[in-house]
Amino acid sequence: EVQLVGSGGGLVQPGESLRLSCVASGVTLSNYWVAWFRQAPGKGLEWVANMNKDGSQMDYVGSVKGRFTISRDNAENSLYLQMNSLRAEDTAVYYCARGSGWLCEVWGHGTLVTVSS
Amino acid sequence: EIVLTQSPGTLSLFPGERATLSCRASQSVGRNFLAWFQQRPGQTPRLLIYDASSRATGIPDRFSGVVSGTDFTLTISRLEPEDFAVYYCQQYASYPLTFGGGTKVEIK
Numbered sequence: 001e002v003q004l005v006g007s008g009g010g011l012v013q014p015g016e017s018l019r020l021s022c023v024a025s026g027v028t029l030s031n032y033w034v035a036w037f038r039q040a041p042g043k044g045l046e047w048v049a050n051m052n053k054d055g056s057q058m059d060y061v062g063s064v065k066g067r068f069t070i071s072r073d074n075a076e077n078s079l080y081l082q083m084n085s086l087r088a089e090d091t092a093v094y095y096c097a098r099g100s101g102w103l104c105e106v107w108g109h110g111t112l113v114t115v116s117s
Numbered sequence: 118e119i120v121l122t123q124s125p126g127t128l129s130l131f132p133g134e135r136a137t138l139s140c141r142a143s144q145s146v147g148r149n150f151l152a153w154f155q156q157r158p159g160q161t162p163r164l165l166i167y168d169a170s171s172r173a174t175g176i177p178d179r180f181s182g183v184v185s186g187t188d189f190t191l192t193i194s195r196l197e198p199e200d201f202a203v204y205y206c207q208q209y210a211s212y213p214l215t216f217g218g219g220t221k222v223e224i225k
Contacts, residue, residue, distance in 0.1 A: 045162060045205050047214035061213045095161060102209040103152060105173060107161045
């Protein structure tokens with residue numbers, strides 16, 4: 001069974017940093033694009049960032065550009081999201097996902113990030 | 118940016134009834150690269166439909182998608198108890214990838 005398990009969420013203060021991780025099992029992540037999405041409490045879904053198979057191409061939603069960095073380690077079958085200068089509006093459940101191109105067919109279990117003083 | 122507008126916000130139906138959900142794009146969605154996701158309470162979103170009308174692996178055939186211009190429709194032919202959830206459309210044709218605001222299908 002294909003599983004993506006996100007971790008690394010928690011409570012941080014505004015301006016602080018956090019690094020999310022996502023480990024894949026049952027699938028070779030290097031064969032896929034990967035992405036992060038988020039969902040603020042009680043709100044809808046939002047794409048955050050994605051990256052191609054070899055990590056040479058990535059893109060971000062405007063609100064996180066310059067603050068968040070997506071990366072991957074194909075040897076570890078993992079992807080990451082480094083989040084700097086966190087703001088209250090970044091509070092959300094963050095989901096990792098994998099897909100064929102920009103479509104993400106499989107999403108992992110989310111990890112909650114809370115930014116609050 | 119492609120803005121997706123979903124309607125209605127909430128759909129109240131009985132099990133066994135037909136559900137029709139709408140997603141209107143603010144501009145053309147290239148190659149009809151539009152997907153529908155289902156999210157049950159407390160769960161991860163699940164892909165139902167991609168490329169506007171293709172069912173994802175393991176999705177029952179009571180789910181179907183059609184497109185007419187910039188109007189996309191998801192139909193659930195006969196609602197099962199597990200179908201009461203929130204449904205999102207998403208375009209993956211151009212950056213930024215965007216979602217509609219969602220339609221909640223609730224039991225009447």
